[in-house]
Each structure stands twice: as structure tokens, then as C-alpha cells.
Amino acid sequence: MDLAARYAEAETAISRKKLLAFAVPGLILLYFIYIFFAFDVPGLIDRARPENAQILLRDTWSYKTHVTRDNRNGELSYAVEGERKGAYPEDERPDWVSGSGETTMIDLGRGRVATFLPGNAVELVIPGERTIEARLDGRRVATNLSEPYPDYVSVSNSRLQVTLPGARLTFTRSRSETFRYFTGWELFFFTLDSPYHGHGLGSILFGAQIDPERGNIAGAWHDFWQNPMWMHSAVAWAMFETVLMAFLGTFGAAIISLPIAFMAAKNFAPFAAVRFAFRRVFDFLRGVDGLIWTIVLSRAFGPGPLTGSLAILLTDTGSFGKMFSEALENVDKKQIEGVASTGAARLHRYRFxxxxxxxxVLLSQVLYYLESNTRSATIIGAITGGGIGLLLTQAMITQKDWEEVTYYIVLVVLMVMLMDGLSGWLRRRLIKGE
Amino acid sequence: MADISQHGPKGLDATRAHYLALVQKRRLYGGITLAIFGLLLVSGFMLADERNAGGFWNGLPHMFDFPTDVVADTLPRxxxxxxxxxxxxxxxxxxxxxxxxxxxxxxxxxxxxxxxxxxxxxxxxxxxxxxxxxxxxxxxxxxxxxxxxxxxxxxxxxxxxxxxxxxxxxxxxxxxxxxxxxxxxxxxxxxxxxxxxxxxxxxxxxxxxxxxxxxxxxxxxxxxxxxxxxxxxxxxxxxxxxxxxxxxxxxxxxxxxxxxxxxxxxxxxxxxxxxxxxxxxxxxxxxxxx
The missing domain is CATH 1.10.3720.10 (MetI-like)
Structure with a gap:
């Protein structure tokens, strides 16, 4: 080839590369523009509710304590998150609530004080602002406010609501309610009705007996483990179920697909037709996918960890079958011949x-899938109803227990990282023999 | 092989015995690991079965119920x-x-x-x-x-x-x-x-x-x-x-x-x-x- 032709060839090669260097990013950009409109991103920005993000963020690291008065009978109640499970015992109340008789003063922090007055009236003092008063006038809510209302107040005939940073006051026909935010995850260890609430680890382990009927450690463990607010034992069970689903699904699939993979490998399957049939079976199992298997199986077996395990097992039998048969096609013939030369039977030839x-190779793939299936088991659990995935979606659907959602997320992430570490460690131990 | 071990130097016997013992130990450990693993798997399935709403053996005959329903609904239409x-x-x-x-x-x-x-x-x-x-x-x-x-x-x-x-x-x-x-x-x-x-x-x-x-x-x-x-x-x-x-x-x-x-x-x-x-x-x- 002469030099001119070579130059020409190089020129075209370079110009083709130049074109490619601009064409590929250009096409991707065009695709993104199409997606921008196909996914209706402008409409999404309109529909987004940033206040929800605020709630979510605040609730992850704080809790609120409600003080509620029933306006019909004047009964007062104090409860963390306004839930029965977090209620204060009969004769106790938070130390930021004072007053006696029919007057109750509630310190809402930053100098703001709400007062429940006799005769179904409330008063809210905010430093530097006009004091808000409201009372029940027959069936109407009457206030001392007049239009225009400040933006933190919403008033109607049946309801007054004052939303302040870190606190809120709501006054309706049936009740007067305030809550105040505090930092932390309250009642994580003990609920308020447990005698161990407020005791440190030291005083439980080494201090005097707190509950006369039970030993400190056993009693405290019981109250912590059965904590009705955080349900530690249920959460632990759910985590275990999720890992169990991944474990059973992955290893069950590995055990089933290993012998079948021989039938789909070119060098072991006796007939091309058999090989073809088994390959299509693997393709089918994989193609149906975990989602459809989950739906089909949950109709037969009902919700629970078994359904999830079987869904993972079926999908992964397809994946493993394909991977294993490919690995089997790449084996070195010489070793098999060597074993055969000693007069070994077929089974021995395969075994040795x-x-x-x-x-x-197979073990490393299986262990890799174990980690990835822990994550899948979370999603499958959310669909079939088992494991931590179910708890997570339930807590999210109620849209109020975000601190529990955060807790579950942290647990899930730790669980997956732990499984990742475990599978990596096993891979190094078993394969490299370190 | 048998000849060598009978007439050969004494060291070979000891080496062979040692080797066989090692092999046996390795097989034992491997066997135990496999047995534990199998046990885990079986008990895991039993546990999952127990915690499932419908049992495995009850559900198995119904496995194709849903696909059958889907096909039955689709065929006439x-x-x-x-x-x-x-x-x-x-x-x-x-x-x-x-x-x-x-x-x-x-x-x-x-x-x-x-x-x-x-x-x-x-x-x-x-x-x-x-x-x-x-x-x-x-x-x-x-x-x-x-x-x-x-x-x-x-x-x-x-x-x-x-x-x-x-x-x-x-x-x-x-x-x-x-x-x-x-x-x-x-x-x-x-x-x-x-x-x-x-x-x-x-x-x-x-x-x-x-x-x-x-x-x-x-x-x-x-x-x-x-x-x-x-x-x-x-x-x-x-x-x-x-x-x-x-x-x-x-x-x-x-x-x-x-x-x-x-x-x-x-x-x-x-x-x-x-x-x-x-x-x-x-x-x-x-x-x-x-």
C-alpha cells in the first residue's frame, strides 16, 4: 500500500472517530430532551410537594409529643406521637406542662406558651406577636383574629390551626391539641409504661431492682424486645425472614440448576434437542422474571417468606442454569480424560x-447473587407481604412514622452491606484459599 | 503400589498414612460442612413454610391455578x-x-x-x-x-x-x-x-x-x-x-x-x-x- 492510500485511510478513520465523538453525546442529549417531556418533568415540578420533604427530613431525627384536651369532658392526655402506645402513664406528664385544675400551661419552647383555659378556651402567647385567643361559642370556633390572618394561622368556623416552627396548636369543637418537636428517637428502648423508662444501662445492670416482680436484666430485655412502639422483636424477625428468603432462594436455585446445567452444556448433553430444550427452560424461567413469579406464587402459597424464596429460586434457577452451563462448556477436557483413564465411572468423572x-467460578457467582438477592428479597417482601420490605412499605404508606422508616432503612442498608461483606469474605476464603 | 509399600523404605508408609489421614480429615470437614449446610437449607425451608400463610404442600397443587385462570380468561377473548x-x-x-x-x-x-x-x-x-x-x-x-x-x-x-x-x-x-x-x-x-x-x-x-x-x-x-x-x-x-x-x-x-x-x-x-x-x-x- 502506498503512502497516499495510507494517509487517506487514516484520515477517514480519524474523521469517523471525530463524528462518533460528537454523534454519541448528541444522541444521548436528544434522548434526554425527549425523556424530559415524555416523563413530564415540568409538570412534576408543579406537582412536587416540598413540604412533604420537610416533614420527612424533620421526622427522621425528631419526635413530637402531643398534649390533648378533650373539649367534651375536659380530659387531658399526653402521648408521644399522639399514639396510645406512646401515652404517658395516668399520673405523669411532661415537665414542660404545668398548671392545675382546669388551666393547663404548655411551654412550646422559644418563649411560646399555650394555655388551655376553663370553658373550652385556649390562648397562645408568641413573643413579639399578638396573643391568639380562641374559644368554643356554641358549636362554632370563635377567635380574636381578624383578616388578614398571619400566614402561620388557618381559621375556619370549625377549626383554628397555628403552625409554628417546631410546634403546633389545633383547636376544634371536639378537642384542643398542641404538640412540640424534640430531637431524637423517643421511646426507642422503653415505652413510658415500662418501669425501666428513664433508667440508664448502668442502673439496669448494676443498680437496685427496679421492678419488684422481675429481675432487672430479664425485665428490661423483655420490655425492650417487646417495645410496642418500635417492635424490636418483629423487626428482627422481619430482617431474618428477608435474609432467609435470599439464602433459600439463592442456594436452592444453585443446587437445582447444577445437575440441570449439565444437560444444557454442549460437551455434556447427549442430544442437541435436549440441550436446546433445557436452554429454553432456563430462558423462560429468567424471562418470566421475579415480579411475575412473585404474583403467580403468592396466589398459590399466600403471603410469607416461602413465596419470596420460591420466586427468587425460580428466577435464579434460570440465571444459574445459563451461567453454569456456559462455565461447563469452558472446562478443560484433559482433566476429565485423566480421571477417566483410571477407570472412573461417569459420576466420578464429573465429581473429580x-x-x-x-x-x-460457580461459587463466586452464587455468592454474588446472594448479596444481590438480599436486596431483591426486600422488594419481593414488599409485594408478597413478608420480611422487612413489608414493614418498610407499611411504615411508608401511613406517611407519619418517618423515624421508623429511617430506622428500617438504616437496618436494610446495614444488612445488605453485611451480606456484601460476608459474600466477599467467603469468596476470598473459599476460592483463593486465603 | 502395594509392592512399593511392602518392600519400600519405611518412610513411605508413614507418609502414606499421614496423607490418608489428611485426606480423611479433609473429607470429614467437607462432609460436616455440607451436612450443616444441608441442614440449614432444609430447616430454613421448613421455617419459611411454617411462617407462610399457606403451606408449601397445600399450595403446590394450586401452583397453576392462577396461570390457568389467566389463560381461561384470555382464550374466549x-x-x-x-x-x-x-x-x-x-x-x-x-x-x-x-x-x-x-x-x-x-x-x-x-x-x-x-x-x-x-x-x-x-x-x-x-x-x-x-x-x-x-x-x-x-x-x-x-x-x-x-x-x-x-x-x-x-x-x-x-x-x-x-x-x-x-x-x-x-x-x-x-x-x-x-x-x-x-x-x-x-x-x-x-x-x-x-x-x-x-x-x-x-x-x-x-x-x-x-x-x-x-x-x-x-x-x-x-x-x-x-x-x-x-x-x-x-x-x-x-x-x-x-x-x-x-x-x-x-x-x-x-x-x-x-x-x-x-x-x-x-x-x-x-x-x-x-x-x-x-x-x-x-x-x-x-x-x-x-
Whole structure:
């Protein structure tokens, strides 16, 4: 080839590369523009509710304590998150609530004080602002406010609501309610009705007996483990169920697909038709996908960890079958011949000639899937109803227990990272023999 | 063999005995490990069976009930099937789009993360552990968590799913990309730095061309995984074909013909992209590559 032709060839090659360097990013950009409109991103920005993000963020690291008066009978109640499970015992109340008889003063922090007055009236003092008063006038809510209202107040005939940073006052026909935010996850260890609430670890382990009927450690463990607010034992069970689903699904699939993979490998399957059939079975199992298997199986077996395990098992039998048969096609014939030369039967040839060759590859794939299936088990659990995925979606659907959602997320992330570490450690131990 | 051991030097006997003892011990340990593993598996299945609403043996005969229902609902209305397939095509397109965009976005983020966390290439070598931990966390967060949180803030639709999958993809691909980049030849990088190239130029011109085929191949594999993920996320409210499937399922028995259309679409799509990406990957990285 002469020099001119070479130059020309180089020129075209370079110009083709130049074109490619601009065409590919250009096409991707065009695709993003199409997606921008196809996914209706402008409409999404309109519909987004940033206040929800605020609630979510605040609730992850704080809790609120409600003080409620029933306007019909004047009964007062104090409860963390306004839930029965977080209620204060009969004769106790938070130390930022004072007053006696029919007057109750509630310190809302930053100098703001709400007062429940006799005769179904409330008063809210905000430093530097006009004091808000409201009372029940027959069936109407009457206030001393007049239009225009400040933006933190919403008033109607049946309801007054004052939303302040870190606190809120709501006054309706049936009740007067305030709540105040505090930092932390309250009642994580003990609920208020447990005698161990407010005791440190030291005083439980080494201090005097707190509950006369029970030993300190046993009693405290029981109250912590059965904590009705955070349900530690249920959460632990759910985590275990999720790991169980991943474990059973992954290893069950590995055990089932190993012998079948022989039938789909070119060098082991006796007939091309058999090989073809088994490959299509694997393709089918994989193609149906975890989602559809989950739906089909949950109709037969009902919700629970078994359904999730079987869904993972079926999908992964397809994946493993394909991967294993590919690995089997790449084995070295010489080792099998060597074993055969000693007069070994077929089973022995496979056991000593094939398995030692492919075991590291297969094991590393299986362990990799174990970690990835822990994550899948979370999602499948959310659909079939089992494991931590179910708890997570339930807590999210109620849209108020975001601190529990945060807790579950932290647990899930830790669980997946732990499984990742475990599978990596096993891979190094078993395969490299470190 | 027997002859040698009878007449040979004494040391051989001892060696053989020692060897056999070792083999026996190894077999014993292997056997015990296998037995424990088998026991774990069996007891695990029994436990899962016990905690399941319906038992395994009760459910097994009903395994094909649902598929039978679906087929029974579809057959009398077979003429409507093409119409249903067409109806759900846009939803399917949305699912594929979610997967494609999130793979692209995740891959771009993964490129940056992986280069920043590869020894010898990192812009700030001291920050390598930081970027690695970040990728570990991104990889560990299941997509459903981010998707549900974003649905709460942004409302339902494809965008929460897209962001959730992209986030996870960035972590998952980042790790794989970094493993590839670790094996890249450093000579082009050194050559570029000798002529005063910036870090970005060194990476773009010295590293990326070397690793591109492998990265592309991993990206394709991820795209295939992400199609499944975006279908399943739709089922929990994030748009696309999964959402339509959930609706079609809720219409109950007697009206499963639309669900059948969705099953067919989903199955065909997954198989198609599975085959396409596996073909492309063989071309890119040669046979036997991941």
C-alpha cells in the first residue's frame, strides 16, 4: 500500500472517530430532551410537594409529643406521637406542662406558651406577636383574629390551626391539641409504661431492682424486645425472614440448576434437542422474571417468606442454569480424560474431573447473587407481604412514622452491606484459599 | 503400589498414612460442612413454610391455578388480545425508558466515581476510601426505599423510579468500572501528563478509550437488570408497565385477559433485551466474558 492510500485511510478513520465523538453525546442529549417531556418533568415540578420533604427530613431525627384536651369532658392526655402506645402513664406528664385544675400551661419552647383555659378556651402567647385567643361559642370556633390572618394561622368556623416552627396548636369543637418537636428517637428502648423508662444501662445492670416482680436484666430485655412502639422483636424477625428468603432462594436455585446445567452444556448433553430444550427452560424461567413469579406464587402459597424464596429460586434457577452451563462448556477436557483413564465411572468423572474446575467460578457467582438477592428479597417482601420490605412499605404508606422508616432503612442498608461483606469474605476464603 | 509399600523404605508408609489421614480429615470437614449446610437449607425451608400463610404442600397443587385462570380468561377473548397489547405498549415504553435513562445517568455517575476511587488514577488519592464507602452505600440502598420516599415527595410517576434506579446503578456500576480501570495501562496516562494534560484530559483520552468496551459491556448487563427493576418498581407505584399490571390484577378473576397481555409484553421484552445484550456483550468483550 502506498503512502497516499495510507494517509487517506487514516484520515477517514480519524474523521469517523471525530463524528462518533460528537454523534454519541448528541444522541444521548436528544434522548434526554425527549425523556424530559415524555416523563413530564415540568409538570412534576408543579406537582412536587416540598413540604412533604420537610416533614420527612424533620421526622427522621425528631419526635413530637402531643398534649390533648378533650373539649367534651375536659380530659387531658399526653402521648408521644399522639399514639396510645406512646401515652404517658395516668399520673405523669411532661415537665414542660404545668398548671392545675382546669388551666393547663404548655411551654412550646422559644418563649411560646399555650394555655388551655376553663370553658373550652385556649390562648397562645408568641413573643413579639399578638396573643391568639380562641374559644368554643356554641358549636362554632370563635377567635380574636381578624383578616388578614398571619400566614402561620388557618381559621375556619370549625377549626383554628397555628403552625409554628417546631410546634403546633389545633383547636376544634371536639378537642384542643398542641404538640412540640424534640430531637431524637423517643421511646426507642422503653415505652413510658415500662418501669425501666428513664433508667440508664448502668442502673439496669448494676443498680437496685427496679421492678419488684422481675429481675432487672430479664425485665428490661423483655420490655425492650417487646417495645410496642418500635417492635424490636418483629423487626428482627422481619430482617431474618428477608435474609432467609435470599439464602433459600439463592442456594436452592444453585443446587437445582447444577445437575440441570449439565444437560444444557454442549460437551455434556447427549442430544442437541435436549440441550436446546433445557436452554429454553432456563430462558423462560429468567424471562418470566421475579415480579411475575412473585404474583403467580403468592396466589398459590399466600403471603410469607416461602413465596419470596420460591420466586427468587425460580428466577435464579434460570440465571444459574445459563451461567453454569456456559462455565461447563469452558472446562478443560484433559482433566476429565485423566480421571477417566483410571477407570472412573461417569459420576466420578464429573465429581473429580469437572466439579473442581468449575466450583470456584460457580461459587463466586452464587455468592454474588446472594448479596444481590438480599436486596431483591426486600422488594419481593414488599409485594408478597413478608420480611422487612413489608414493614418498610407499611411504615411508608401511613406517611407519619418517618423515624421508623429511617430506622428500617438504616437496618436494610446495614444488612445488605453485611451480606456484601460476608459474600466477599467467603469468596476470598473459599476460592483463593486465603 | 502395594509392592512399593511392602518392600519400600519405611518412610513411605508413614507418609502414606499421614496423607490418608489428611485426606480423611479433609473429607470429614467437607462432609460436616455440607451436612450443616444441608441442614440449614432444609430447616430454613421448613421455617419459611411454617411462617407462610399457606403451606408449601397445600399450595403446590394450586401452583397453576392462577396461570390457568389467566389463560381461561384470555382464550374466549383472544381477538381482543392484539388491542390490549397495543394499549399497554406506551406503558412498556415508559418502563424501558426508565431503565435506559437510569442506566445512562447511573453509568455517567459511575464513571466519575470509579475513576475517583481507583488507585493510580484518582484525582485525590486520599479521598479514595471516601468514594469507595459512598459507592458501597449507594449499592446497598434498595431501589424501593428511594422510590417510595420520592413518591411521597414528588408524587407517583416514572421520575422517582428513574432516580432510585440511577442511584443504585451508580454504586453497582462504579464498583465494576473501578475493577476494570484498575487493570488499565498507565502508560498513556503518563504520556498525557508529560505534555501537561489536566486530570480530566488524562482520564478522557488516556483511560476511557482503554476501558470503554468492558464498561459498555457492564453497562448493557445493567440495562437488562434495570428493565426488571423498573417493571417491579412500577408495581409499588412508580409508573410504567408494573403499575398497569397492578391495576389489571386488581380487576380480579374473569378479567385477567389484560394482565395476560402485560405478561406477554413483559416476557418478550425481557427475553429480547436479554438476548440482544448478551449478543452485544460477546461482540464487545469476546466469548466467556461476564
Amino acid at each position: 474431573g469437572v466439579i473442581p474446575q468449575v466450583a470456584p | 383472544l381477538h381482543l388480545l392484539p388491542e390490549h397489547l397495543l394499549t399497554y405498549l406506551p406503558a412498556l415504553l415508559e418502563t424501558i425508558n426508565i431503565a435506559a435513562v437510569s442506566t445512562l445517568l447511573g453509568a455517567v455517575a459511575a464513571m466519575v466515581f470509579s475513576l475517583l476511587s481507583t488507585r493510580g488514577l484518582a484525582r485525590w488519592p486520599r479521598a479514595i476510601p471516601l468514594f469507595r464507602r459512598m459507592m458501597d452505600i449507594m449499592r446497598a440502598v434498595p431501589e424501593i426505599v428511594i422510590a417510595l420516599m420520592l413518591i411521597f415527595v414528588l408524587g407517583g410517576g416514572p421520575v422517582p423510579a428513574m432516580i432510585a434506579i440511577a442511584f443504585h446503578t451508580a454504586g453497582a456500576l462504579g464498583k465494576l468500572f473501578s475493577e476494570v480501570a484498575e487493570n488499565a495501562d498507565l502508560k498513556p496516562v503518563e504520556g498525557l501528563s508529560s505534555v501537561g494534560a489536566t486530570w480530566t484530559q488524562r482520564m478522557w483520552l488516556g483511560v476511557i478509550p482503554q476501558v470503554a468496551p468492558n464498561w459498555l459491556s457492564y453497562g448493557l448487563l445493567r440495562f437488562e437488570i434495570n428493565i426488571r427493576a423498573s417493571a417491579i418498581l412500577g408495581f409499588v407505584g412508580a409508573g410504567g408497565i408494573g403499575y398497569e399490571l397492578k391495576n389489571a390484577m386488581s380487576w380480579g378473576q374473569g378479567k385477567f385477559d389484560e394482565a395476560a397481555a402485560i405478561f406477554i409484553l413483559l416476557f418478550l421484552t425481557i427475553v429480547l433485551f436479554d438476548q440482544l445484550s448478551s449478543m452485544a456483550r460477546h461482540k464487545l468483550a469476546g466469548p466467556g466474558a461476564h
